[in-house]
Amino acid sequence: MDYEKTLLLVIIAASASLLMRKRRRWWVRPWIQEREASSQRNSNLLHKELAVEDKENYRNFIRMDEEIFNELLQLVEHDIEKNNTMFRNSISARDRLSITLRYLATGESYKSLSFSFRVGHSTISRIVPEVCTAIYKNLKTTYLKVGINDSFYK
Template sequence: MSSRQIAAAVVTYLIKKRKEKKEKNKRKIWVRKWIQRRATLGLHEKLLNELRMEDLQQLKNFLRMSAKDFDFLLGLVKEKILYKKDTKMRQAIRPEERLSLTLRFLATSDSYHSLMYLYRIPVCTIARIVPECCAAIVEALKKEYLKVPNTQEEWIRIAKDFENIWNFPNCLGALDGKHVVMQAPPCSGSYYFNYKGTHSIVLMAWADANYKFIYVDVGCNGRISDSGVYNMCSLSTALENNTVNLPPPQQLPGMKNFSPFVFVADDAFAMKPNLLKPYPFKNQPGPNRVFNYRLSRARRIIENVFGIIANRFRVLTFGY
């Protein structure tokens, strides 16, 4: 055989294989019949409407928020997730269905396959809806509900709450990191592998005396320690550059010396001018033990906040 004949044979063989692959991967069903009945038999048309009319407490348990809060959140994100239109082929998934699906996933951490049978929405569609809705929720709420203080009056108000509630003056917040367990991405090796023996990303957060998040940094790989995550976050940079408008040092109760305002953290963090941690080692003298007790009492706020949010949204439970 000549070289031209060999090349023609190879090309013919490749074309044949490509056709066979297309036939093999050809979609057998466009939309399953039981999914097509979502408009009449779906979760919103049946269960959620019944719970809204008959049992608001169970509706709150299902969505992890009241019907009033759900409607308020839907009003904020509706325009951000309403970009699909009905066609002659099928009806678009409504914004309320997209939002309740996302909240149910966050509340239970159910797999997409489990949610598919509950909502009559295919897995491939759920995989797009959940990230889109989460991004819309963050965009709608971050300016109003996740705002770092920018005036000295706001900082002093937080410090007063810590002094009145937890007996720790000049404290601006409790700081800690939480590992959120996840499935390691392909070809990531040990990049996300943490000291607990799992793969995770780190949620670095700071909370005030009333169990409210003031600052959140999420996404750093779990291989990095809490101190390393803090050193790389924007809060550390802002404190070092003095761009957060902290109030000047004030006198502690019963003391003449002036002390700076600080954040409290555990032993995983390095001591800094505005970052305070307990005395190390055991057998400390009495005043040091009292100080460690007071600091730990204030610092456990962030631990409690992690517990509260993990109990409310079980997608974070496995990292707690």
């Protein structure tokens, strides 16, 4: 009998815990949703404006010339682009590469980059390693002639 009462109390406690669990406030935070609502804002606009109007600061922001950025984008685009879904648009390959290069150039935290690019920091934590792997995969035969252990990037 005590076993049944204990089991019943555990089930009631677990049920109460589930009911009291904090509900998610947003699917996507409103300030991040603005990236989709107006793709002319923030990273897209800044990237385009700097490329046209201020090549020196573009180079400072991305740490490479626009031509080199575009070449690198062409090399890795097929590995880093994602499909749009019915629920939301994907982050473009251009933005994914920009985020990664900015991270590599500055060492900014994912949290700081999330505000700069209007992308969640947990999303950035998946983007950066994925893009780095794509860069390595596509450039290793051209630029890395030394015997490197490839098992790290598989």
